[in-house]
Amino acid sequence: MEIGIEDEMVDMSTSPPSNGSMKIARSNDFGHNNKEFMSKETYLRNRYSEIDIEVDDSIFNQNHPLPIFLKFEDVEYKVRNSQSISNNPVKAMVSKVATQHTVEEDRYKRILKGITGSIGPGEILALMGPSGSGKTTLLRVIGGRLLDNVKGKITYNDVKYTPSVKRRIGFVTQEDVLFPQLTVEETLVFSAFLRLPTNMNKQQKYAKVETTVKELGLERCRHTKIGGGFLKGISGGERKRTSIGYEILVDPSLLLLDEPTSGLDSTSANKLLVTLQGLAKAGRTIITTIHQPSSRIFHMFDKLLLISEGYPIYYGAARETMEYFSSLRFSPEIAMNPAEFLLDMATGEVNDISVPTDIFEDQESTHDPSEAVIKYLQLKYKTLLEPKEKENHRGVNTPEHLQVAIQVKKEWTLSWLDQFVILSKRTYRARCKDYFDKLRLVQALGVALLLGLLWWKSSTNTEAQLRDQVGLAFYICIFWTSSCIFGAVYVFPFEKYYLIKERKADMYRLSVYYVCSTLCDMVAHVFYPTFFMIIVYFMAGFKRTVACFFLTLFVVLLIAITSQGAGELFGAAVMSIKRAGMAASLVLMLFLLTGGYYVQHIPKFMQWLKYLSFMYYGFRLLLKVQYSGDELYDCESKGGCRPLQSSPTFDTVNLKGGLKEVWVMVAMAICFRLLAYFCLRRRIDV
């Protein structure tokens, strides 16, 4: 075996580094782990010994994945029990007496209970276990997605998780998080342009997408929308493959996949595993959870970690699993797929499996045979397998230059501006259907026509008529404030999962996302009010001068854009669809009441409220634009003509000036956005 490795190493010195690492990894067995790491180390030392880190870096920059040796030891994870009975002292006492649990056990639920393992480049580690055993949780802990309440040691090239490791990890989640409005090809192209290094030109990036589409068999659905919810789109299996393509496109060094084969037929699942094998061969470290693989797939795994209720019961070479269990005197009595047998072991269901009878004698709880089997397997793991693996961890260290290399943060592949150009195209493409929704257009048109007809050729000849027209101005303020707040408040809560996923992969800067989102949405927040005002303005008989029309439009747009900022702020602050809606309606009501139409003379101690309301400034501005204080009205009354400023409607409004209101609103629009960005940062960048 040693000689074999030597031969391969000689061979590899002339072959690309990516292929080499795989050959070594695959040529080793479980039980020779020490040798395995040693041989890799020797190989790596051979490859890199005379190269300093800078040169190394240039190697990594050539798009070869940086080899990652992952070790995890005694990993534990617990979550706080949301319905902790210990909050209720009586219940807590009863439960404590009944179950003899400690307060700690009451308050926390332990999900992972001490898991140890390791994996190197070129290998595929399968995490198996029944539903709820903790596979996804372990994968998320390894991927750095769960950081709190985690105990144990997880190292990547003997270095703890840092943000620099983040960009080397690809994570395919159990649920596919893809934009429903984009086609498969668009999804991959945008991902490629955002994440592939700048030294690749456009053609190379398109070629990479092409290869991925072919590799994953997505040719037939490349121009179909992803869909989801009420939008018909690609099939579940195609969606899964697109999710995988999205990650593998950028050659992550460590690829984590949560149930990649769920929903696929056995041939497609097999094809996918062959693809994963190819990726591993290129020097990547792959960990995948899998429910019930076919025997063909099972034999493609290098290592296997079998989890039962958060405890490991087997860790080692996949092909030695059956041997291990038969050495413990567990063997199937009928022909069985190994995966099926292993799941039976993990759940303690031993029908059609021969079991050593003495295990029931040794255990106290013989009334439940499943529990006895699981306890026995856990014990055997602790005594037979875990010490070996821990010793293996201690005996072998990753070469120093790889330790250093993993701490070097991969630079952003694109500049801020380049990211902005690509992301704004994607944001626009993903949301444009919403922007130019027929229903929205009909709503704006309908309301505009209705208002135009109700206020048809309104005038300001009398006090009552003036009051009516001012009412219309206030309604326009309300309509655009509420439309724009509600149009913006759901954006971040809706896109939360996409954003979290892409930020976890460090795909773009959060500031780029925010600016793209707010600017793209502005298209709708400018288009609809303009369309609306063109109709209402002339039907309702507002002042017919060009300057007055454009100034009124400017004010309405200012209101719309400020409201958009406020909506974004509420959405980003609560990040929940339900709570965002509630917060928006509450604040809207407050703004409405303090806007200056319903009540002009607010008591002094409540006056501060109106200064927070941009509707107050917007409405005043609209009045100042539309009416001039010297203009005469009410000429047919007994007292004769009076200037507009003397009208009780403008009791608290000086119709002169207006610049102050403009600046206040501009400042508010900017402040709301800055606050929204910081809230988003706090909420998303965890």
Ligand SMILES: Nc1ncnc2c1ncn2[C@@H]1O[C@H](COP(=O)(O)OP(=O)(O)OP(=O)(O)O)[C@@H](O)[C@H]1O
């Ligand atoms: N935040 C949480 N709060 C409470 N319980 C949790 C939380 N996260 C995970 N769990 C519980 O931990 C257990 C393991 O969950 P996990 O998702 O890791 O299971 P799994 O092995 O991936 O299952 P499946 O095969 O069904 O996907 C489950 O019982 C789950 O209910």
Ligand SMILES: [Mg+2]
């Ligand atoms: Mg899961």
